[in-house]
Amino acid sequence: MNKMNSENFLNLLNNDSSELVRKAKIKRKRIHGKQITFSRNIFVPVTHQCRNRCGYCSFVSDDPNTWVFPNKFGDLLLLAKNNNCKEVLLTLGEKPEEKYQTAKDILRKIGFNTTVEYINYLCEITLGHHLLPHSNLGVVSHTELQMLKQTNASLGLMLETNSTRLMNEGEAHYYSPGKDPCLRIETIENAGKLKIPFTTGILIGIGETWMERIESLQVIAELSKKYNHIQEVIIQNFNPQEKTPMSKYPPPTEENILFSIALARLILPEEVSIQIPPNLNKDRIITAINHGANDLGGISPITIDFINPNLIWQEELDLSKELHQSSFSLIERLPVYPQYEKYLNIRMRGIVEEFKDNEKISTSKD
Numbered sequence: 001m002n003k004m005n006s007e008n009f010l011n012l013l014n015n016d017s018s019e020l021v022r023k024a025k026i027k028r029k030r031i032h033g034k035q036i037t038f039s040r041n042i043f044v045p046v047t048h049q050c051r052n053r054c055g056y057c058s059f060v061s062d063d064p065n066t067w068v069f070p071n072k073f074g075d076l077l078l079l080a081k082n083n084n085c086k087e088v089l090l091t092l093g094e095k096p097e098e099k100y101q102t103a104k105d106i107l108r109k110i111g112f113n114t115t116v117e118y119i120n121y122l123c124e125i126t127l128g129h130h131l132l133p134h135s136n137l138g139v140v141s142h143t144e145l146q147m148l149k150q151t152n153a154s155l156g157l158m159l160e161t162n163s164t165r166l167m168n169e170g171e172a173h174y175y176s177p178g179k180d181p182c183l184r185i186e187t188i189e190n191a192g193k194l195k196i197p198f199t200t201g202i203l204i205g206i207g208e209t210w211m212e213r214i215e216s217l218q219v220i221a222e223l224s225k226k227y228n229h230i231q232e233v234i235i236q237n238f239n240p241q242e243k244t245p246m247s248k249y250p251p252p253t254e255e256n257i258l259f260s261i262a263l264a265r266l267i268l269p270e271e272v273s274i275q276i277p278p279n280l281n282k283d284r285i286i287t288a289i290n291h292g293a294n295d296l297g298g299i300s301p302i303t304i305d306f307i308n309p310n311l312i313w314q315e316e317l318d319l320s321k322e323l324h325q326s327s328f329s330l331i332e333r334l335p336v337y338p339q340y341e342k343y344l345n346i347r348m349r350g351i352v353e354e355f356k357d358n359e360k361i362s363t364s365k366d
């Protein structure tokens with residue numbers, strides 16, 4: 001199956017989709033069995049300012065008052081501790097200081113030149129609270145990655161798509177220089193060279209073709225095989241948001257979502273987790289699992305999904321019951337998967353061990 005090229009996958013999809021789904025289900029079951037994982041986290045949007053303007057984004061804002069400062073951040077960490085979260089998910093717009101003088105001024109005032117430096121500082125504070133940071137900063141340089149490796153249990157950057165066509169006028173990424181696939185692949189590749197546990201994914205339904213979707217997954221698969229650092233791949237479905245240029249754009253169909261999950265399972269190496277955000281898949285979680293998914297990503301007991309604020313996360317207990325009814329178990333994992341703990345420095349490995357000593361966390365090495 002791994003030897004198949006993009007045409008073969010497209011033919012399988014078009015001519016024998018039931019075989020595609022059958023193979024994906026078997027592959028998931030062989031590697032991940034009945035365990036469906038998630039990470040209990042707190043979601044901290046550090047700033048909504050961003051140099052890009054993606055057509056579907058409701059997260060982005062010009063407002064400089066959206067910055068989270070260290071005092072407030074410290075309060076959020078205490079809240080996370082009190083709610084038994086292990087992961088602190090730091091999400092923000094990409095390089096806002098390149099676009100906004102206000103962002104530059106804010107950073108200078110608190111003693112930093114770049115947003116990445118500031119995030120690194122917040123990650124230091126997070127580790128000081130014995131919690132594990134996972135940051136999504138957009139495109140970052142090799143030097144910045146070297147710094148972030150010391151303070152992050154894992155990093156995330158969605159490839160979203162390998163299609164440069166979506167940067168053309170009228171397409172989703174026309175106003176987003178940071179969504180150039182070459183830049184994103186470079187960041188993911190540099191993270192691989194530096195052995196940083198990594199999360200990436202594709203965004204489906206933003207105007208890409210099936211062939212572009214397949215090729216995006218193949219690019220991720222190649223990076224994963226070359227560097228062995230991609231621990232999970234998110235299949236994220238576009239969710240139209242009010243007051244965005246794509247608010248009237250149709251969301252992807254059920255078939256589009258489920259077949260993308262199945263293709264991801266077949267194209268990616270078997271140890272890579274296929275993640276689906278449960279709030280974006282409320283009525284099809286079991287079906288998505290039966291198409292190849294095995295992970296539900298970060299679920300927060302205290303904060304909302306700031307990327308899709310109209311879709312509330314389900315309660316852990318409800319998800320657990322739903323899975324149990326179909327003979328699956330919901331198992332907590334950390335933002336670093338067990339097989340990548342060896343990439344972490346001693347300090348972070350110590351925190352991982354503390355969590356494992358204290359309670360049941362997924363420790364499967366498979």
Ligand code: SF4
Pocket residue numbers: 050051052053054057058059060092093094138176178
């Ligand atoms: S999706 Fe991300 S990169 Fe695009 S505008 Fe929103 S915050 Fe910026």
